[in-house]
Amino acid sequence: MTECANCGAAMLQDQDWCMHCGAARPGLLKRRPGWLTAAGVLAVTALLVVGASVAAYAALTKPKPKTHKQLALHPPTPVTPSTTPGTPGATPTTPTVPGTPGAPPAPTGSAPPKIPTQTPTPEPTPEGSSGSNPNELLFPPEEKGSKAGKSTKAGKASKPSGSSKSSGKGASEGLTGEGVEEGSKGESSGGSGSKSAEPEGPEPILLDTNAASTYNPNAYLSSLFGDPSLAIDGESSTAWTAEVQASLAPQVNAGIVLDLRSAQKLGSATIKTKTPGIAIEMYGANGHNLPALITDPTWKKLHGARLLKKKKVTIKLKTKGAAYRFVLLWIVKAPASSTSAAPGKVAIRELELFPPS
Numbered sequence: 001m002t003e004c005a006n007c008g009a010a011m012l013q014d015q016d017w018c019m020h021c022g023a024a025r026p027g028l029l030k031r032r033p034g035w036l037t038a039a040g041v042l043a044v045t046a047l048l049v050v051g052a053s054v055a056a057y058a059a060l061t062k063p064k065p066k067t068h069k070q071l072a073l074h075p076p077t078p079v080t081p082s083t084t085p086g087t088p089g090a091t092p093t094t095p096t097v098p099g100t101p102g103a104p105p106a107p108t109g110s111a112p113p114k115i116p117t118q119t120p121t122p123e124p125t126p127e128g129s130s131g132s133n134p135n136e137l138l139f140p141p142e143e144k145g146s147k148a149g150k151s152t153k154a155g156k157a158s159k160p161s162g163s164s165k166s167s168g169k170g171a172s173e174g175l176t177g178e179g180v181e182e183g184s185k186g187e188s189s190g191g192s193g194s195k196s197a198e199p200e201g202p203e204p205i206l207l208d209t210n211a212a213s214t215y216n217p218n219a220y221l222s223s224l225f226g227d228p229s230l231a232i233d234g235e236s237s238t239a240w241t242a243e244v245q246a247s248l249a250p251q252v253n254a255g256i257v258l259d260l261r262s263a264q265k266l267g268s269a270t271i272k273t274k275t276p277g278i279a280i281e282m283y284g285a286n287g288h289n290l291p292a293l294i295t296d297p298t299w300k301k302l303h304g305a306r307l308l309k310k311k312k313v314t315i316k317l318k319t320k321g322a323a324y325r326f327v328l329l330w331i332v333k334a335p336a337s338s339t340s341a342a343p344g345k346v347a348i349r350e351l352e353l354f355p356p357s
Helices: 035-060 148-157 164-174 177-185 189-196
Strands: 212-215 240-243 251-265 268-273 279-285 300-307 312-316 323-333 345-354
Touching (some): 212 240, 240 251, 251 345, 323 345
Antiparallel strands (some): 240 345, 251 323, 268 345, 279 300, 279 323
């Protein structure tokens, strides 16, 4: 048993602290570690830091691995031809390249041998040639019986010509009997070429499918007229028709009118008909409604009476720069063959309008 140095209370032999005042047992606090222990810890830490630094420096300064240089291959050694150069029919032997499957290994040496210059093997002399002229091997003589002059003449005859007369003459100079016959008929390539070289005209004005209607100011029976849309469907096999009345023949006094929906400037009109020989007139008008009569002053004459002698006719419209919404093709008379006994019909295949060119 011991006593507390502070308050004098009794303490056990192995008791380190007083239970009354909390003071330490005498001599307990003197056993704290000294400066030697702290110095040892610092020394170990310094050694670890130095070791880490040395390892990092060694990793950074480690030399790169050396790359192995690839050995250069020896150049191929040519093989001397097995046959003597200059012998007719001799075939040179193809040299083998080292590394090719089945080829013998190339011999090693300080320098490859020089490749001998091979003399080209002359070709056999053709029959009938003397063999003294070396150009005969490169440029064989022309065959006997070839007619170079005639081929030149034929080339001259094939020169394009604008007229069928000159084409027929050219064919008779150097072509066969068939060419002469075609030339006499005027079927020359020059003529077709000149036709294709003609400049294309302007595109027709685009119309609605219901833009065409029959203009019938005299109130004739509607059964006398066909479908007007067939005149603007782009098909020449269909047509708008108007039956000629026996009491009026050859007068027709009806027509087909196109509604452009808005006023447009016009340049020309193309008329395709099944009945050539009809007499027509062209009119133009503006406004929201069609003029009721052909004599209405609203109608402006775009072209006077014209006899269509062909199945396709293009006429120039006299608009004086004005624009029109309604364009009328007025059928004045049927062909002269339409009489009171056989009045017949008039037919308009297509009616196209074109802007000014």
